[in-house]
Amino acid sequence: xxxxxxxxxxxxxxxDPGPGAVRPGDLTPxxxxxxxxxxxxxxxxxxxxxxxxxxxVGGGIGSFVTVDYLRICGVPTSAIRVxxxxxxxxxxxxxxxxxxxxxxxxxxxSDSASCPDNIWGFPSYAVRExxxxxxxxxxxxxxxxxxxxxxxxxxxxxxxESMEREHDRIDYASTVVKGQVRMVRRRVGGGYFTILIPAxxxxxxxxxxxxxxxxxxxxxxxxxxxxxxxxxxxxxxxDYGSVxxxxxxHEQIYQRLAAAPGTVLVRGGGIVASRVLQRLIDDRDARGxxxxxxxxxxxxxxxAHGPHVWMRRRGGDGWAYQGFNYPKxxxxxxxKARVRKLEGQERAALYAQFGGTNTPIRRNWQEQLRRGxxxxxxxxxxGEITGLTPGPSGTVHAALRTANGPQxxxxxxxxxxxxLEADIREHRVLADLLDHGGAGRNPLGRLDxxxxxxxxxxRSEPGRMYASGSATNGGYFPGVDTFLGLQIAAQEIxxxxxxxxxxxxxxxxxxxxxxxxxxxxxKI
Amino acid sequence: xxxxxxxxxxxxxxxxLVVGGLWTxxxxxxxxxxxxxxxxxxxxxxxxxxxxxxxxxxIQQFRWEKDWPTLFGLLTAVNEGALLWALISAGAVPGVPRxxxxxxxxxxxxSTWIIVWLVxxxxxxxxxxxxxxxxxxxx
Numbered sequence: 001x002x003x004x005x006x007x008x009x010x011x012x013x014x015x016d017p018g019p020g021a022v023r024p025g026d027l028t029p030x031x032x033x034x035x036x037x038x039x040x041x042x043x044x045x046x047x048x049x050x051x052x053x054x055x056x057v058g059g060g061i062g063s064f065v066t067v068d069y070l071r072i073c074g075v076p077t078s079a080i081r082v083x084x085x086x087x088x089x090x091x092x093x094x095x096x097x098x099x100x101x102x103x104x105x106x107x108x109x110s111d112s113a114s115c116p117d118n119i120w121g122f123p124s125y126a127v128r129e130x131x132x133x134x135x136x137x138x139x140x141x142x143x144x145x146x147x148x149x150x151x152x153x154x155x156x157x158x159x160x161e162s163m164e165r166e167h168d169r170i171d172y173a174s175t176v177v178k179g180q181v182r183m184v185r186r187r188v189g190g191g192y193f194t195i196l197i198p199a200x201x202x203x204x205x206x207x208x209x210x211x212x213x214x215x216x217x218x219x220x221x222x223x224x225x226x227x228x229x230x231x232x233x234x235x236x237x238x239d240y241g242s243v244x245x246x247x248x249x250h251e252q253i254y255q256r257l258a259a260a261p262g263t264v265l266v267r268g269g270g271i272v273a274s275r276v277l278q279r280l281i282d283d284r285d286a287r288g289x290x291x292x293x294x295x296x297x298x299x300x301x302x303x304a305h306g307p308h309v310w311m312r313r314r315g316g317d318g319w320a321y322q323g324f325n326y327p328k329x330x331x332x333x334x335x336k337a338r339v340r341k342l343e344g345q346e347r348a349a350l351y352a353q354f355g356g357t358n359t360p361i362r363r364n365w366q367e368q369l370r371r372g373x374x375x376x377x378x379x380x381x382x383g384e385i386t387g388l389t390p391g392p393s394g395t396v397h398a399a400l401r402t403a404n405g406p407q408x409x410x411x412x413x414x415x416x417x418x419x420l421e422a423d424i425r426e427h428r429v430l431a432d433l434l435d436h437g438g439a440g441r442n443p444l445g446r447l448d449x450x451x452x453x454x455x456x457x458x459r460s461e462p463g464r465m466y467a468s469g470s471a472t473n474g475g476y477f478p479g480v481d482t483f484l485g486l487q488i489a490a491q492e493i494x495x496x497x498x499x500x501x502x503x504x505x506x507x508x509x510x511x512x513x514x515x516x517x518x519x520x521x522x523k524i
Numbered sequence: 525x526x527x528x529x530x531x532x533x534x535x536x537x538x539x540x541l542v543v544g545g546l547w548t549x550x551x552x553x554x555x556x557x558x559x560x561x562x563x564x565x566x567x568x569x570x571x572x573x574x575x576x577x578x579x580x581x582x583i584q585q586f587r588w589e590k591d592w593p594t595l596f597g598l599l600t601a602v603n604e605g606a607l608l609w610a611l612i613s614a615g616a617v618p619g620v621p622r623x624x625x626x627x628x629x630x631x632x633x634x635s636t637w638i639i640v641w642l643v644x645x646x647x648x649x650x651x652x653x654x655x656x657x658x659x660x661x662x663x
Binding site for chain 1: 525526527528531584585586588589590591593594595598646647649650651652653654656657658659
């Protein structure tokens with residue numbers, strides 16, 4: 001990963017051997033250059049081969065929900081290997097939510113029935129919360145949402161703890177092999193080789209090849225990039241503490257604002273900006289701080305917007321409002337059915353219509369910002385940052401281009417809440433699939449998958465390669481980078497594998513029986 | 525709920541006939557009405573419901589999320605119940621006598637409605653794990 005990419009949990013990318021430095025059990029120039037590998041070529045390189053029917057690459061929540069589905073469809077742990085660098089499936093996700101101000105006690109932006117620990121979504125998080133807290137509050141919330149109350153969303157802690165229970169129930173740990181995946185290549189004669197760089201001291205060779213009929217790629221975000229202006233300031237002035245992206249640890253800024261009154265410049269109109277504003281205002285309220293907040297939107301939304309009366313999204317005060325990161329029906333209703341039929345530019349155009357930066361409308365956020373506007377410590381405006389330079393006594397000088405002309409401000413810190421997702425090529429496994437695996441890009445430039453989530457162009461009969469998660473955004477199903485999206489992908493994959501005879505069909509009888517086992521916490 | 529039009533109609537017909545049918549078997553003796561009457565009432569909810577679903581689908585088009593909030597699924601008992609009672613009172617439901625007691629109708633209609641609404645908002649997903657991702661379609 002490059003310097004302009006935010007680091008996520010896991011060690012850095014291990015280098016390939018240089019010319020002439022190939023040791024036994026390592027990749028050879030022949031292998032690196034060949035799209036289809038024979039058993040002989042792998043054996044000549046001295047790379048040990050492990051046979052297993054199904055390999056999942058990544059080991060995050062995408063791998064977890066897929067393995068969960070397959071286990072429920074009767075696949076034994078011995079038939080699955082998850083190759084990962086993560087300590088737990090939720091490690092990366094929890095890291096990102098924590099630094100962007102959603103610790104375990106705070107609520108996610110996720111529906112009550114989007115339960116990565118429960119493929120049925122029943123009982124939902126709201127029901128379980130009501131039972132655990134012996135309070136009907138969450139039930140009332142789901143009854144009247146989104147009309148009389150905000151959408152119910154589960155606490156991050158509830159999601160992690162319930163995933164941990166399911167992790168133990170399905171014996172997920174037995175499927176995990178620690179290490180870094182270098183590449184997946186098609187095998188002459190069918191299936192795939194997945195090359196793993198095992199964790200230090202666990203293997204006599206530098207590489208191990210997993211030979212499987214099926215491969216599932218769920219490597220998560222290729223990377224979150226810093227915006228160029230932010231990068232330039234930090235590198236030129238060697239100041240990494242005052243100008244930050246919200247997805248990196250930035251607790252120091254809240255501490256500085258607590259130590260002395262200051263002004264902070266927040267950029268962005270998404271949920272991360274909402275979270276950061278909430279933290280700033282909560283601190284202001286709880287500690288009696290005098291923090292002034294400047295909030296710059298690139299697109300300042302003043303009201304409901306959309307192409308026609310049947311496609312109009314709420315908005316105001318700068319924000320575009322939406323309960324979840326897509327209109328809700330992409331996860332099962334009308335929009336899901338509609339996108340499934342669209343190809344090429346038509347699909348990209350619909351994604352553009354319901355995409356764009358947005359945040360949920362939540363009553364407590366509305367109250368805080370209304371108060372900020374009234375008391376004149378929160379100022380939101382349309383504009384762009386045109387320059388950042390160090391100011392006196394540790395401050396930052398920001399030049400802005402606004403609707404009212406250029407403006408200069410001096411602030412304690414700049415918190416950038418815009419995320420620029422890196423190209424899929426930034427991830428080495430995905431880059432290799434594009435260069436050697438036959439994979440291509442969808443209309444949004446991400447990994448092109450079929451409706452079954454098979455990666456188009458990578459088939460190695462009778463094998464199949466699937467992908468799910470953020471890397472596949474732009475396909476026949478939107479909302480891939482969400483809890484429910486990962487489960488929908490897992491279902492499509494399991495249905496495809498069932499047709500190929502790899503797992504059992506999840507019909508009404510099996511489904512009900514398996515749910516009963518889940519409800520009783522019975523190990524499978 | 526995230527229904528498509530097709531899914532709405534399929535779910536309405538299936539759940540009312542299966543779950544509503546079982547409940548009607550149980551509730552009819554309790555409200556002192558013959559099965560001939562209670563099952564025709566149930567069938568009328570199904571038949572009229574298909575028309576109602578068309579209207580709900582139209583209303584749903586004005587919602588950005590294209591969802592159908594849980595509360596709507598409960599409150600539509602009011603308009604549907606009122607229309608059905610008006611039709612029964614007018615003698616327009618064949619097989620249901622005009623003199624059916626209002627109390628008996630109310631108990632049957634509301635209890636069936638609430639049970640069907642509860643099933644659709646959760647337990648339905650247990651046997652039919654694909655159903656919620658297909659807009660409520662079963663086939």
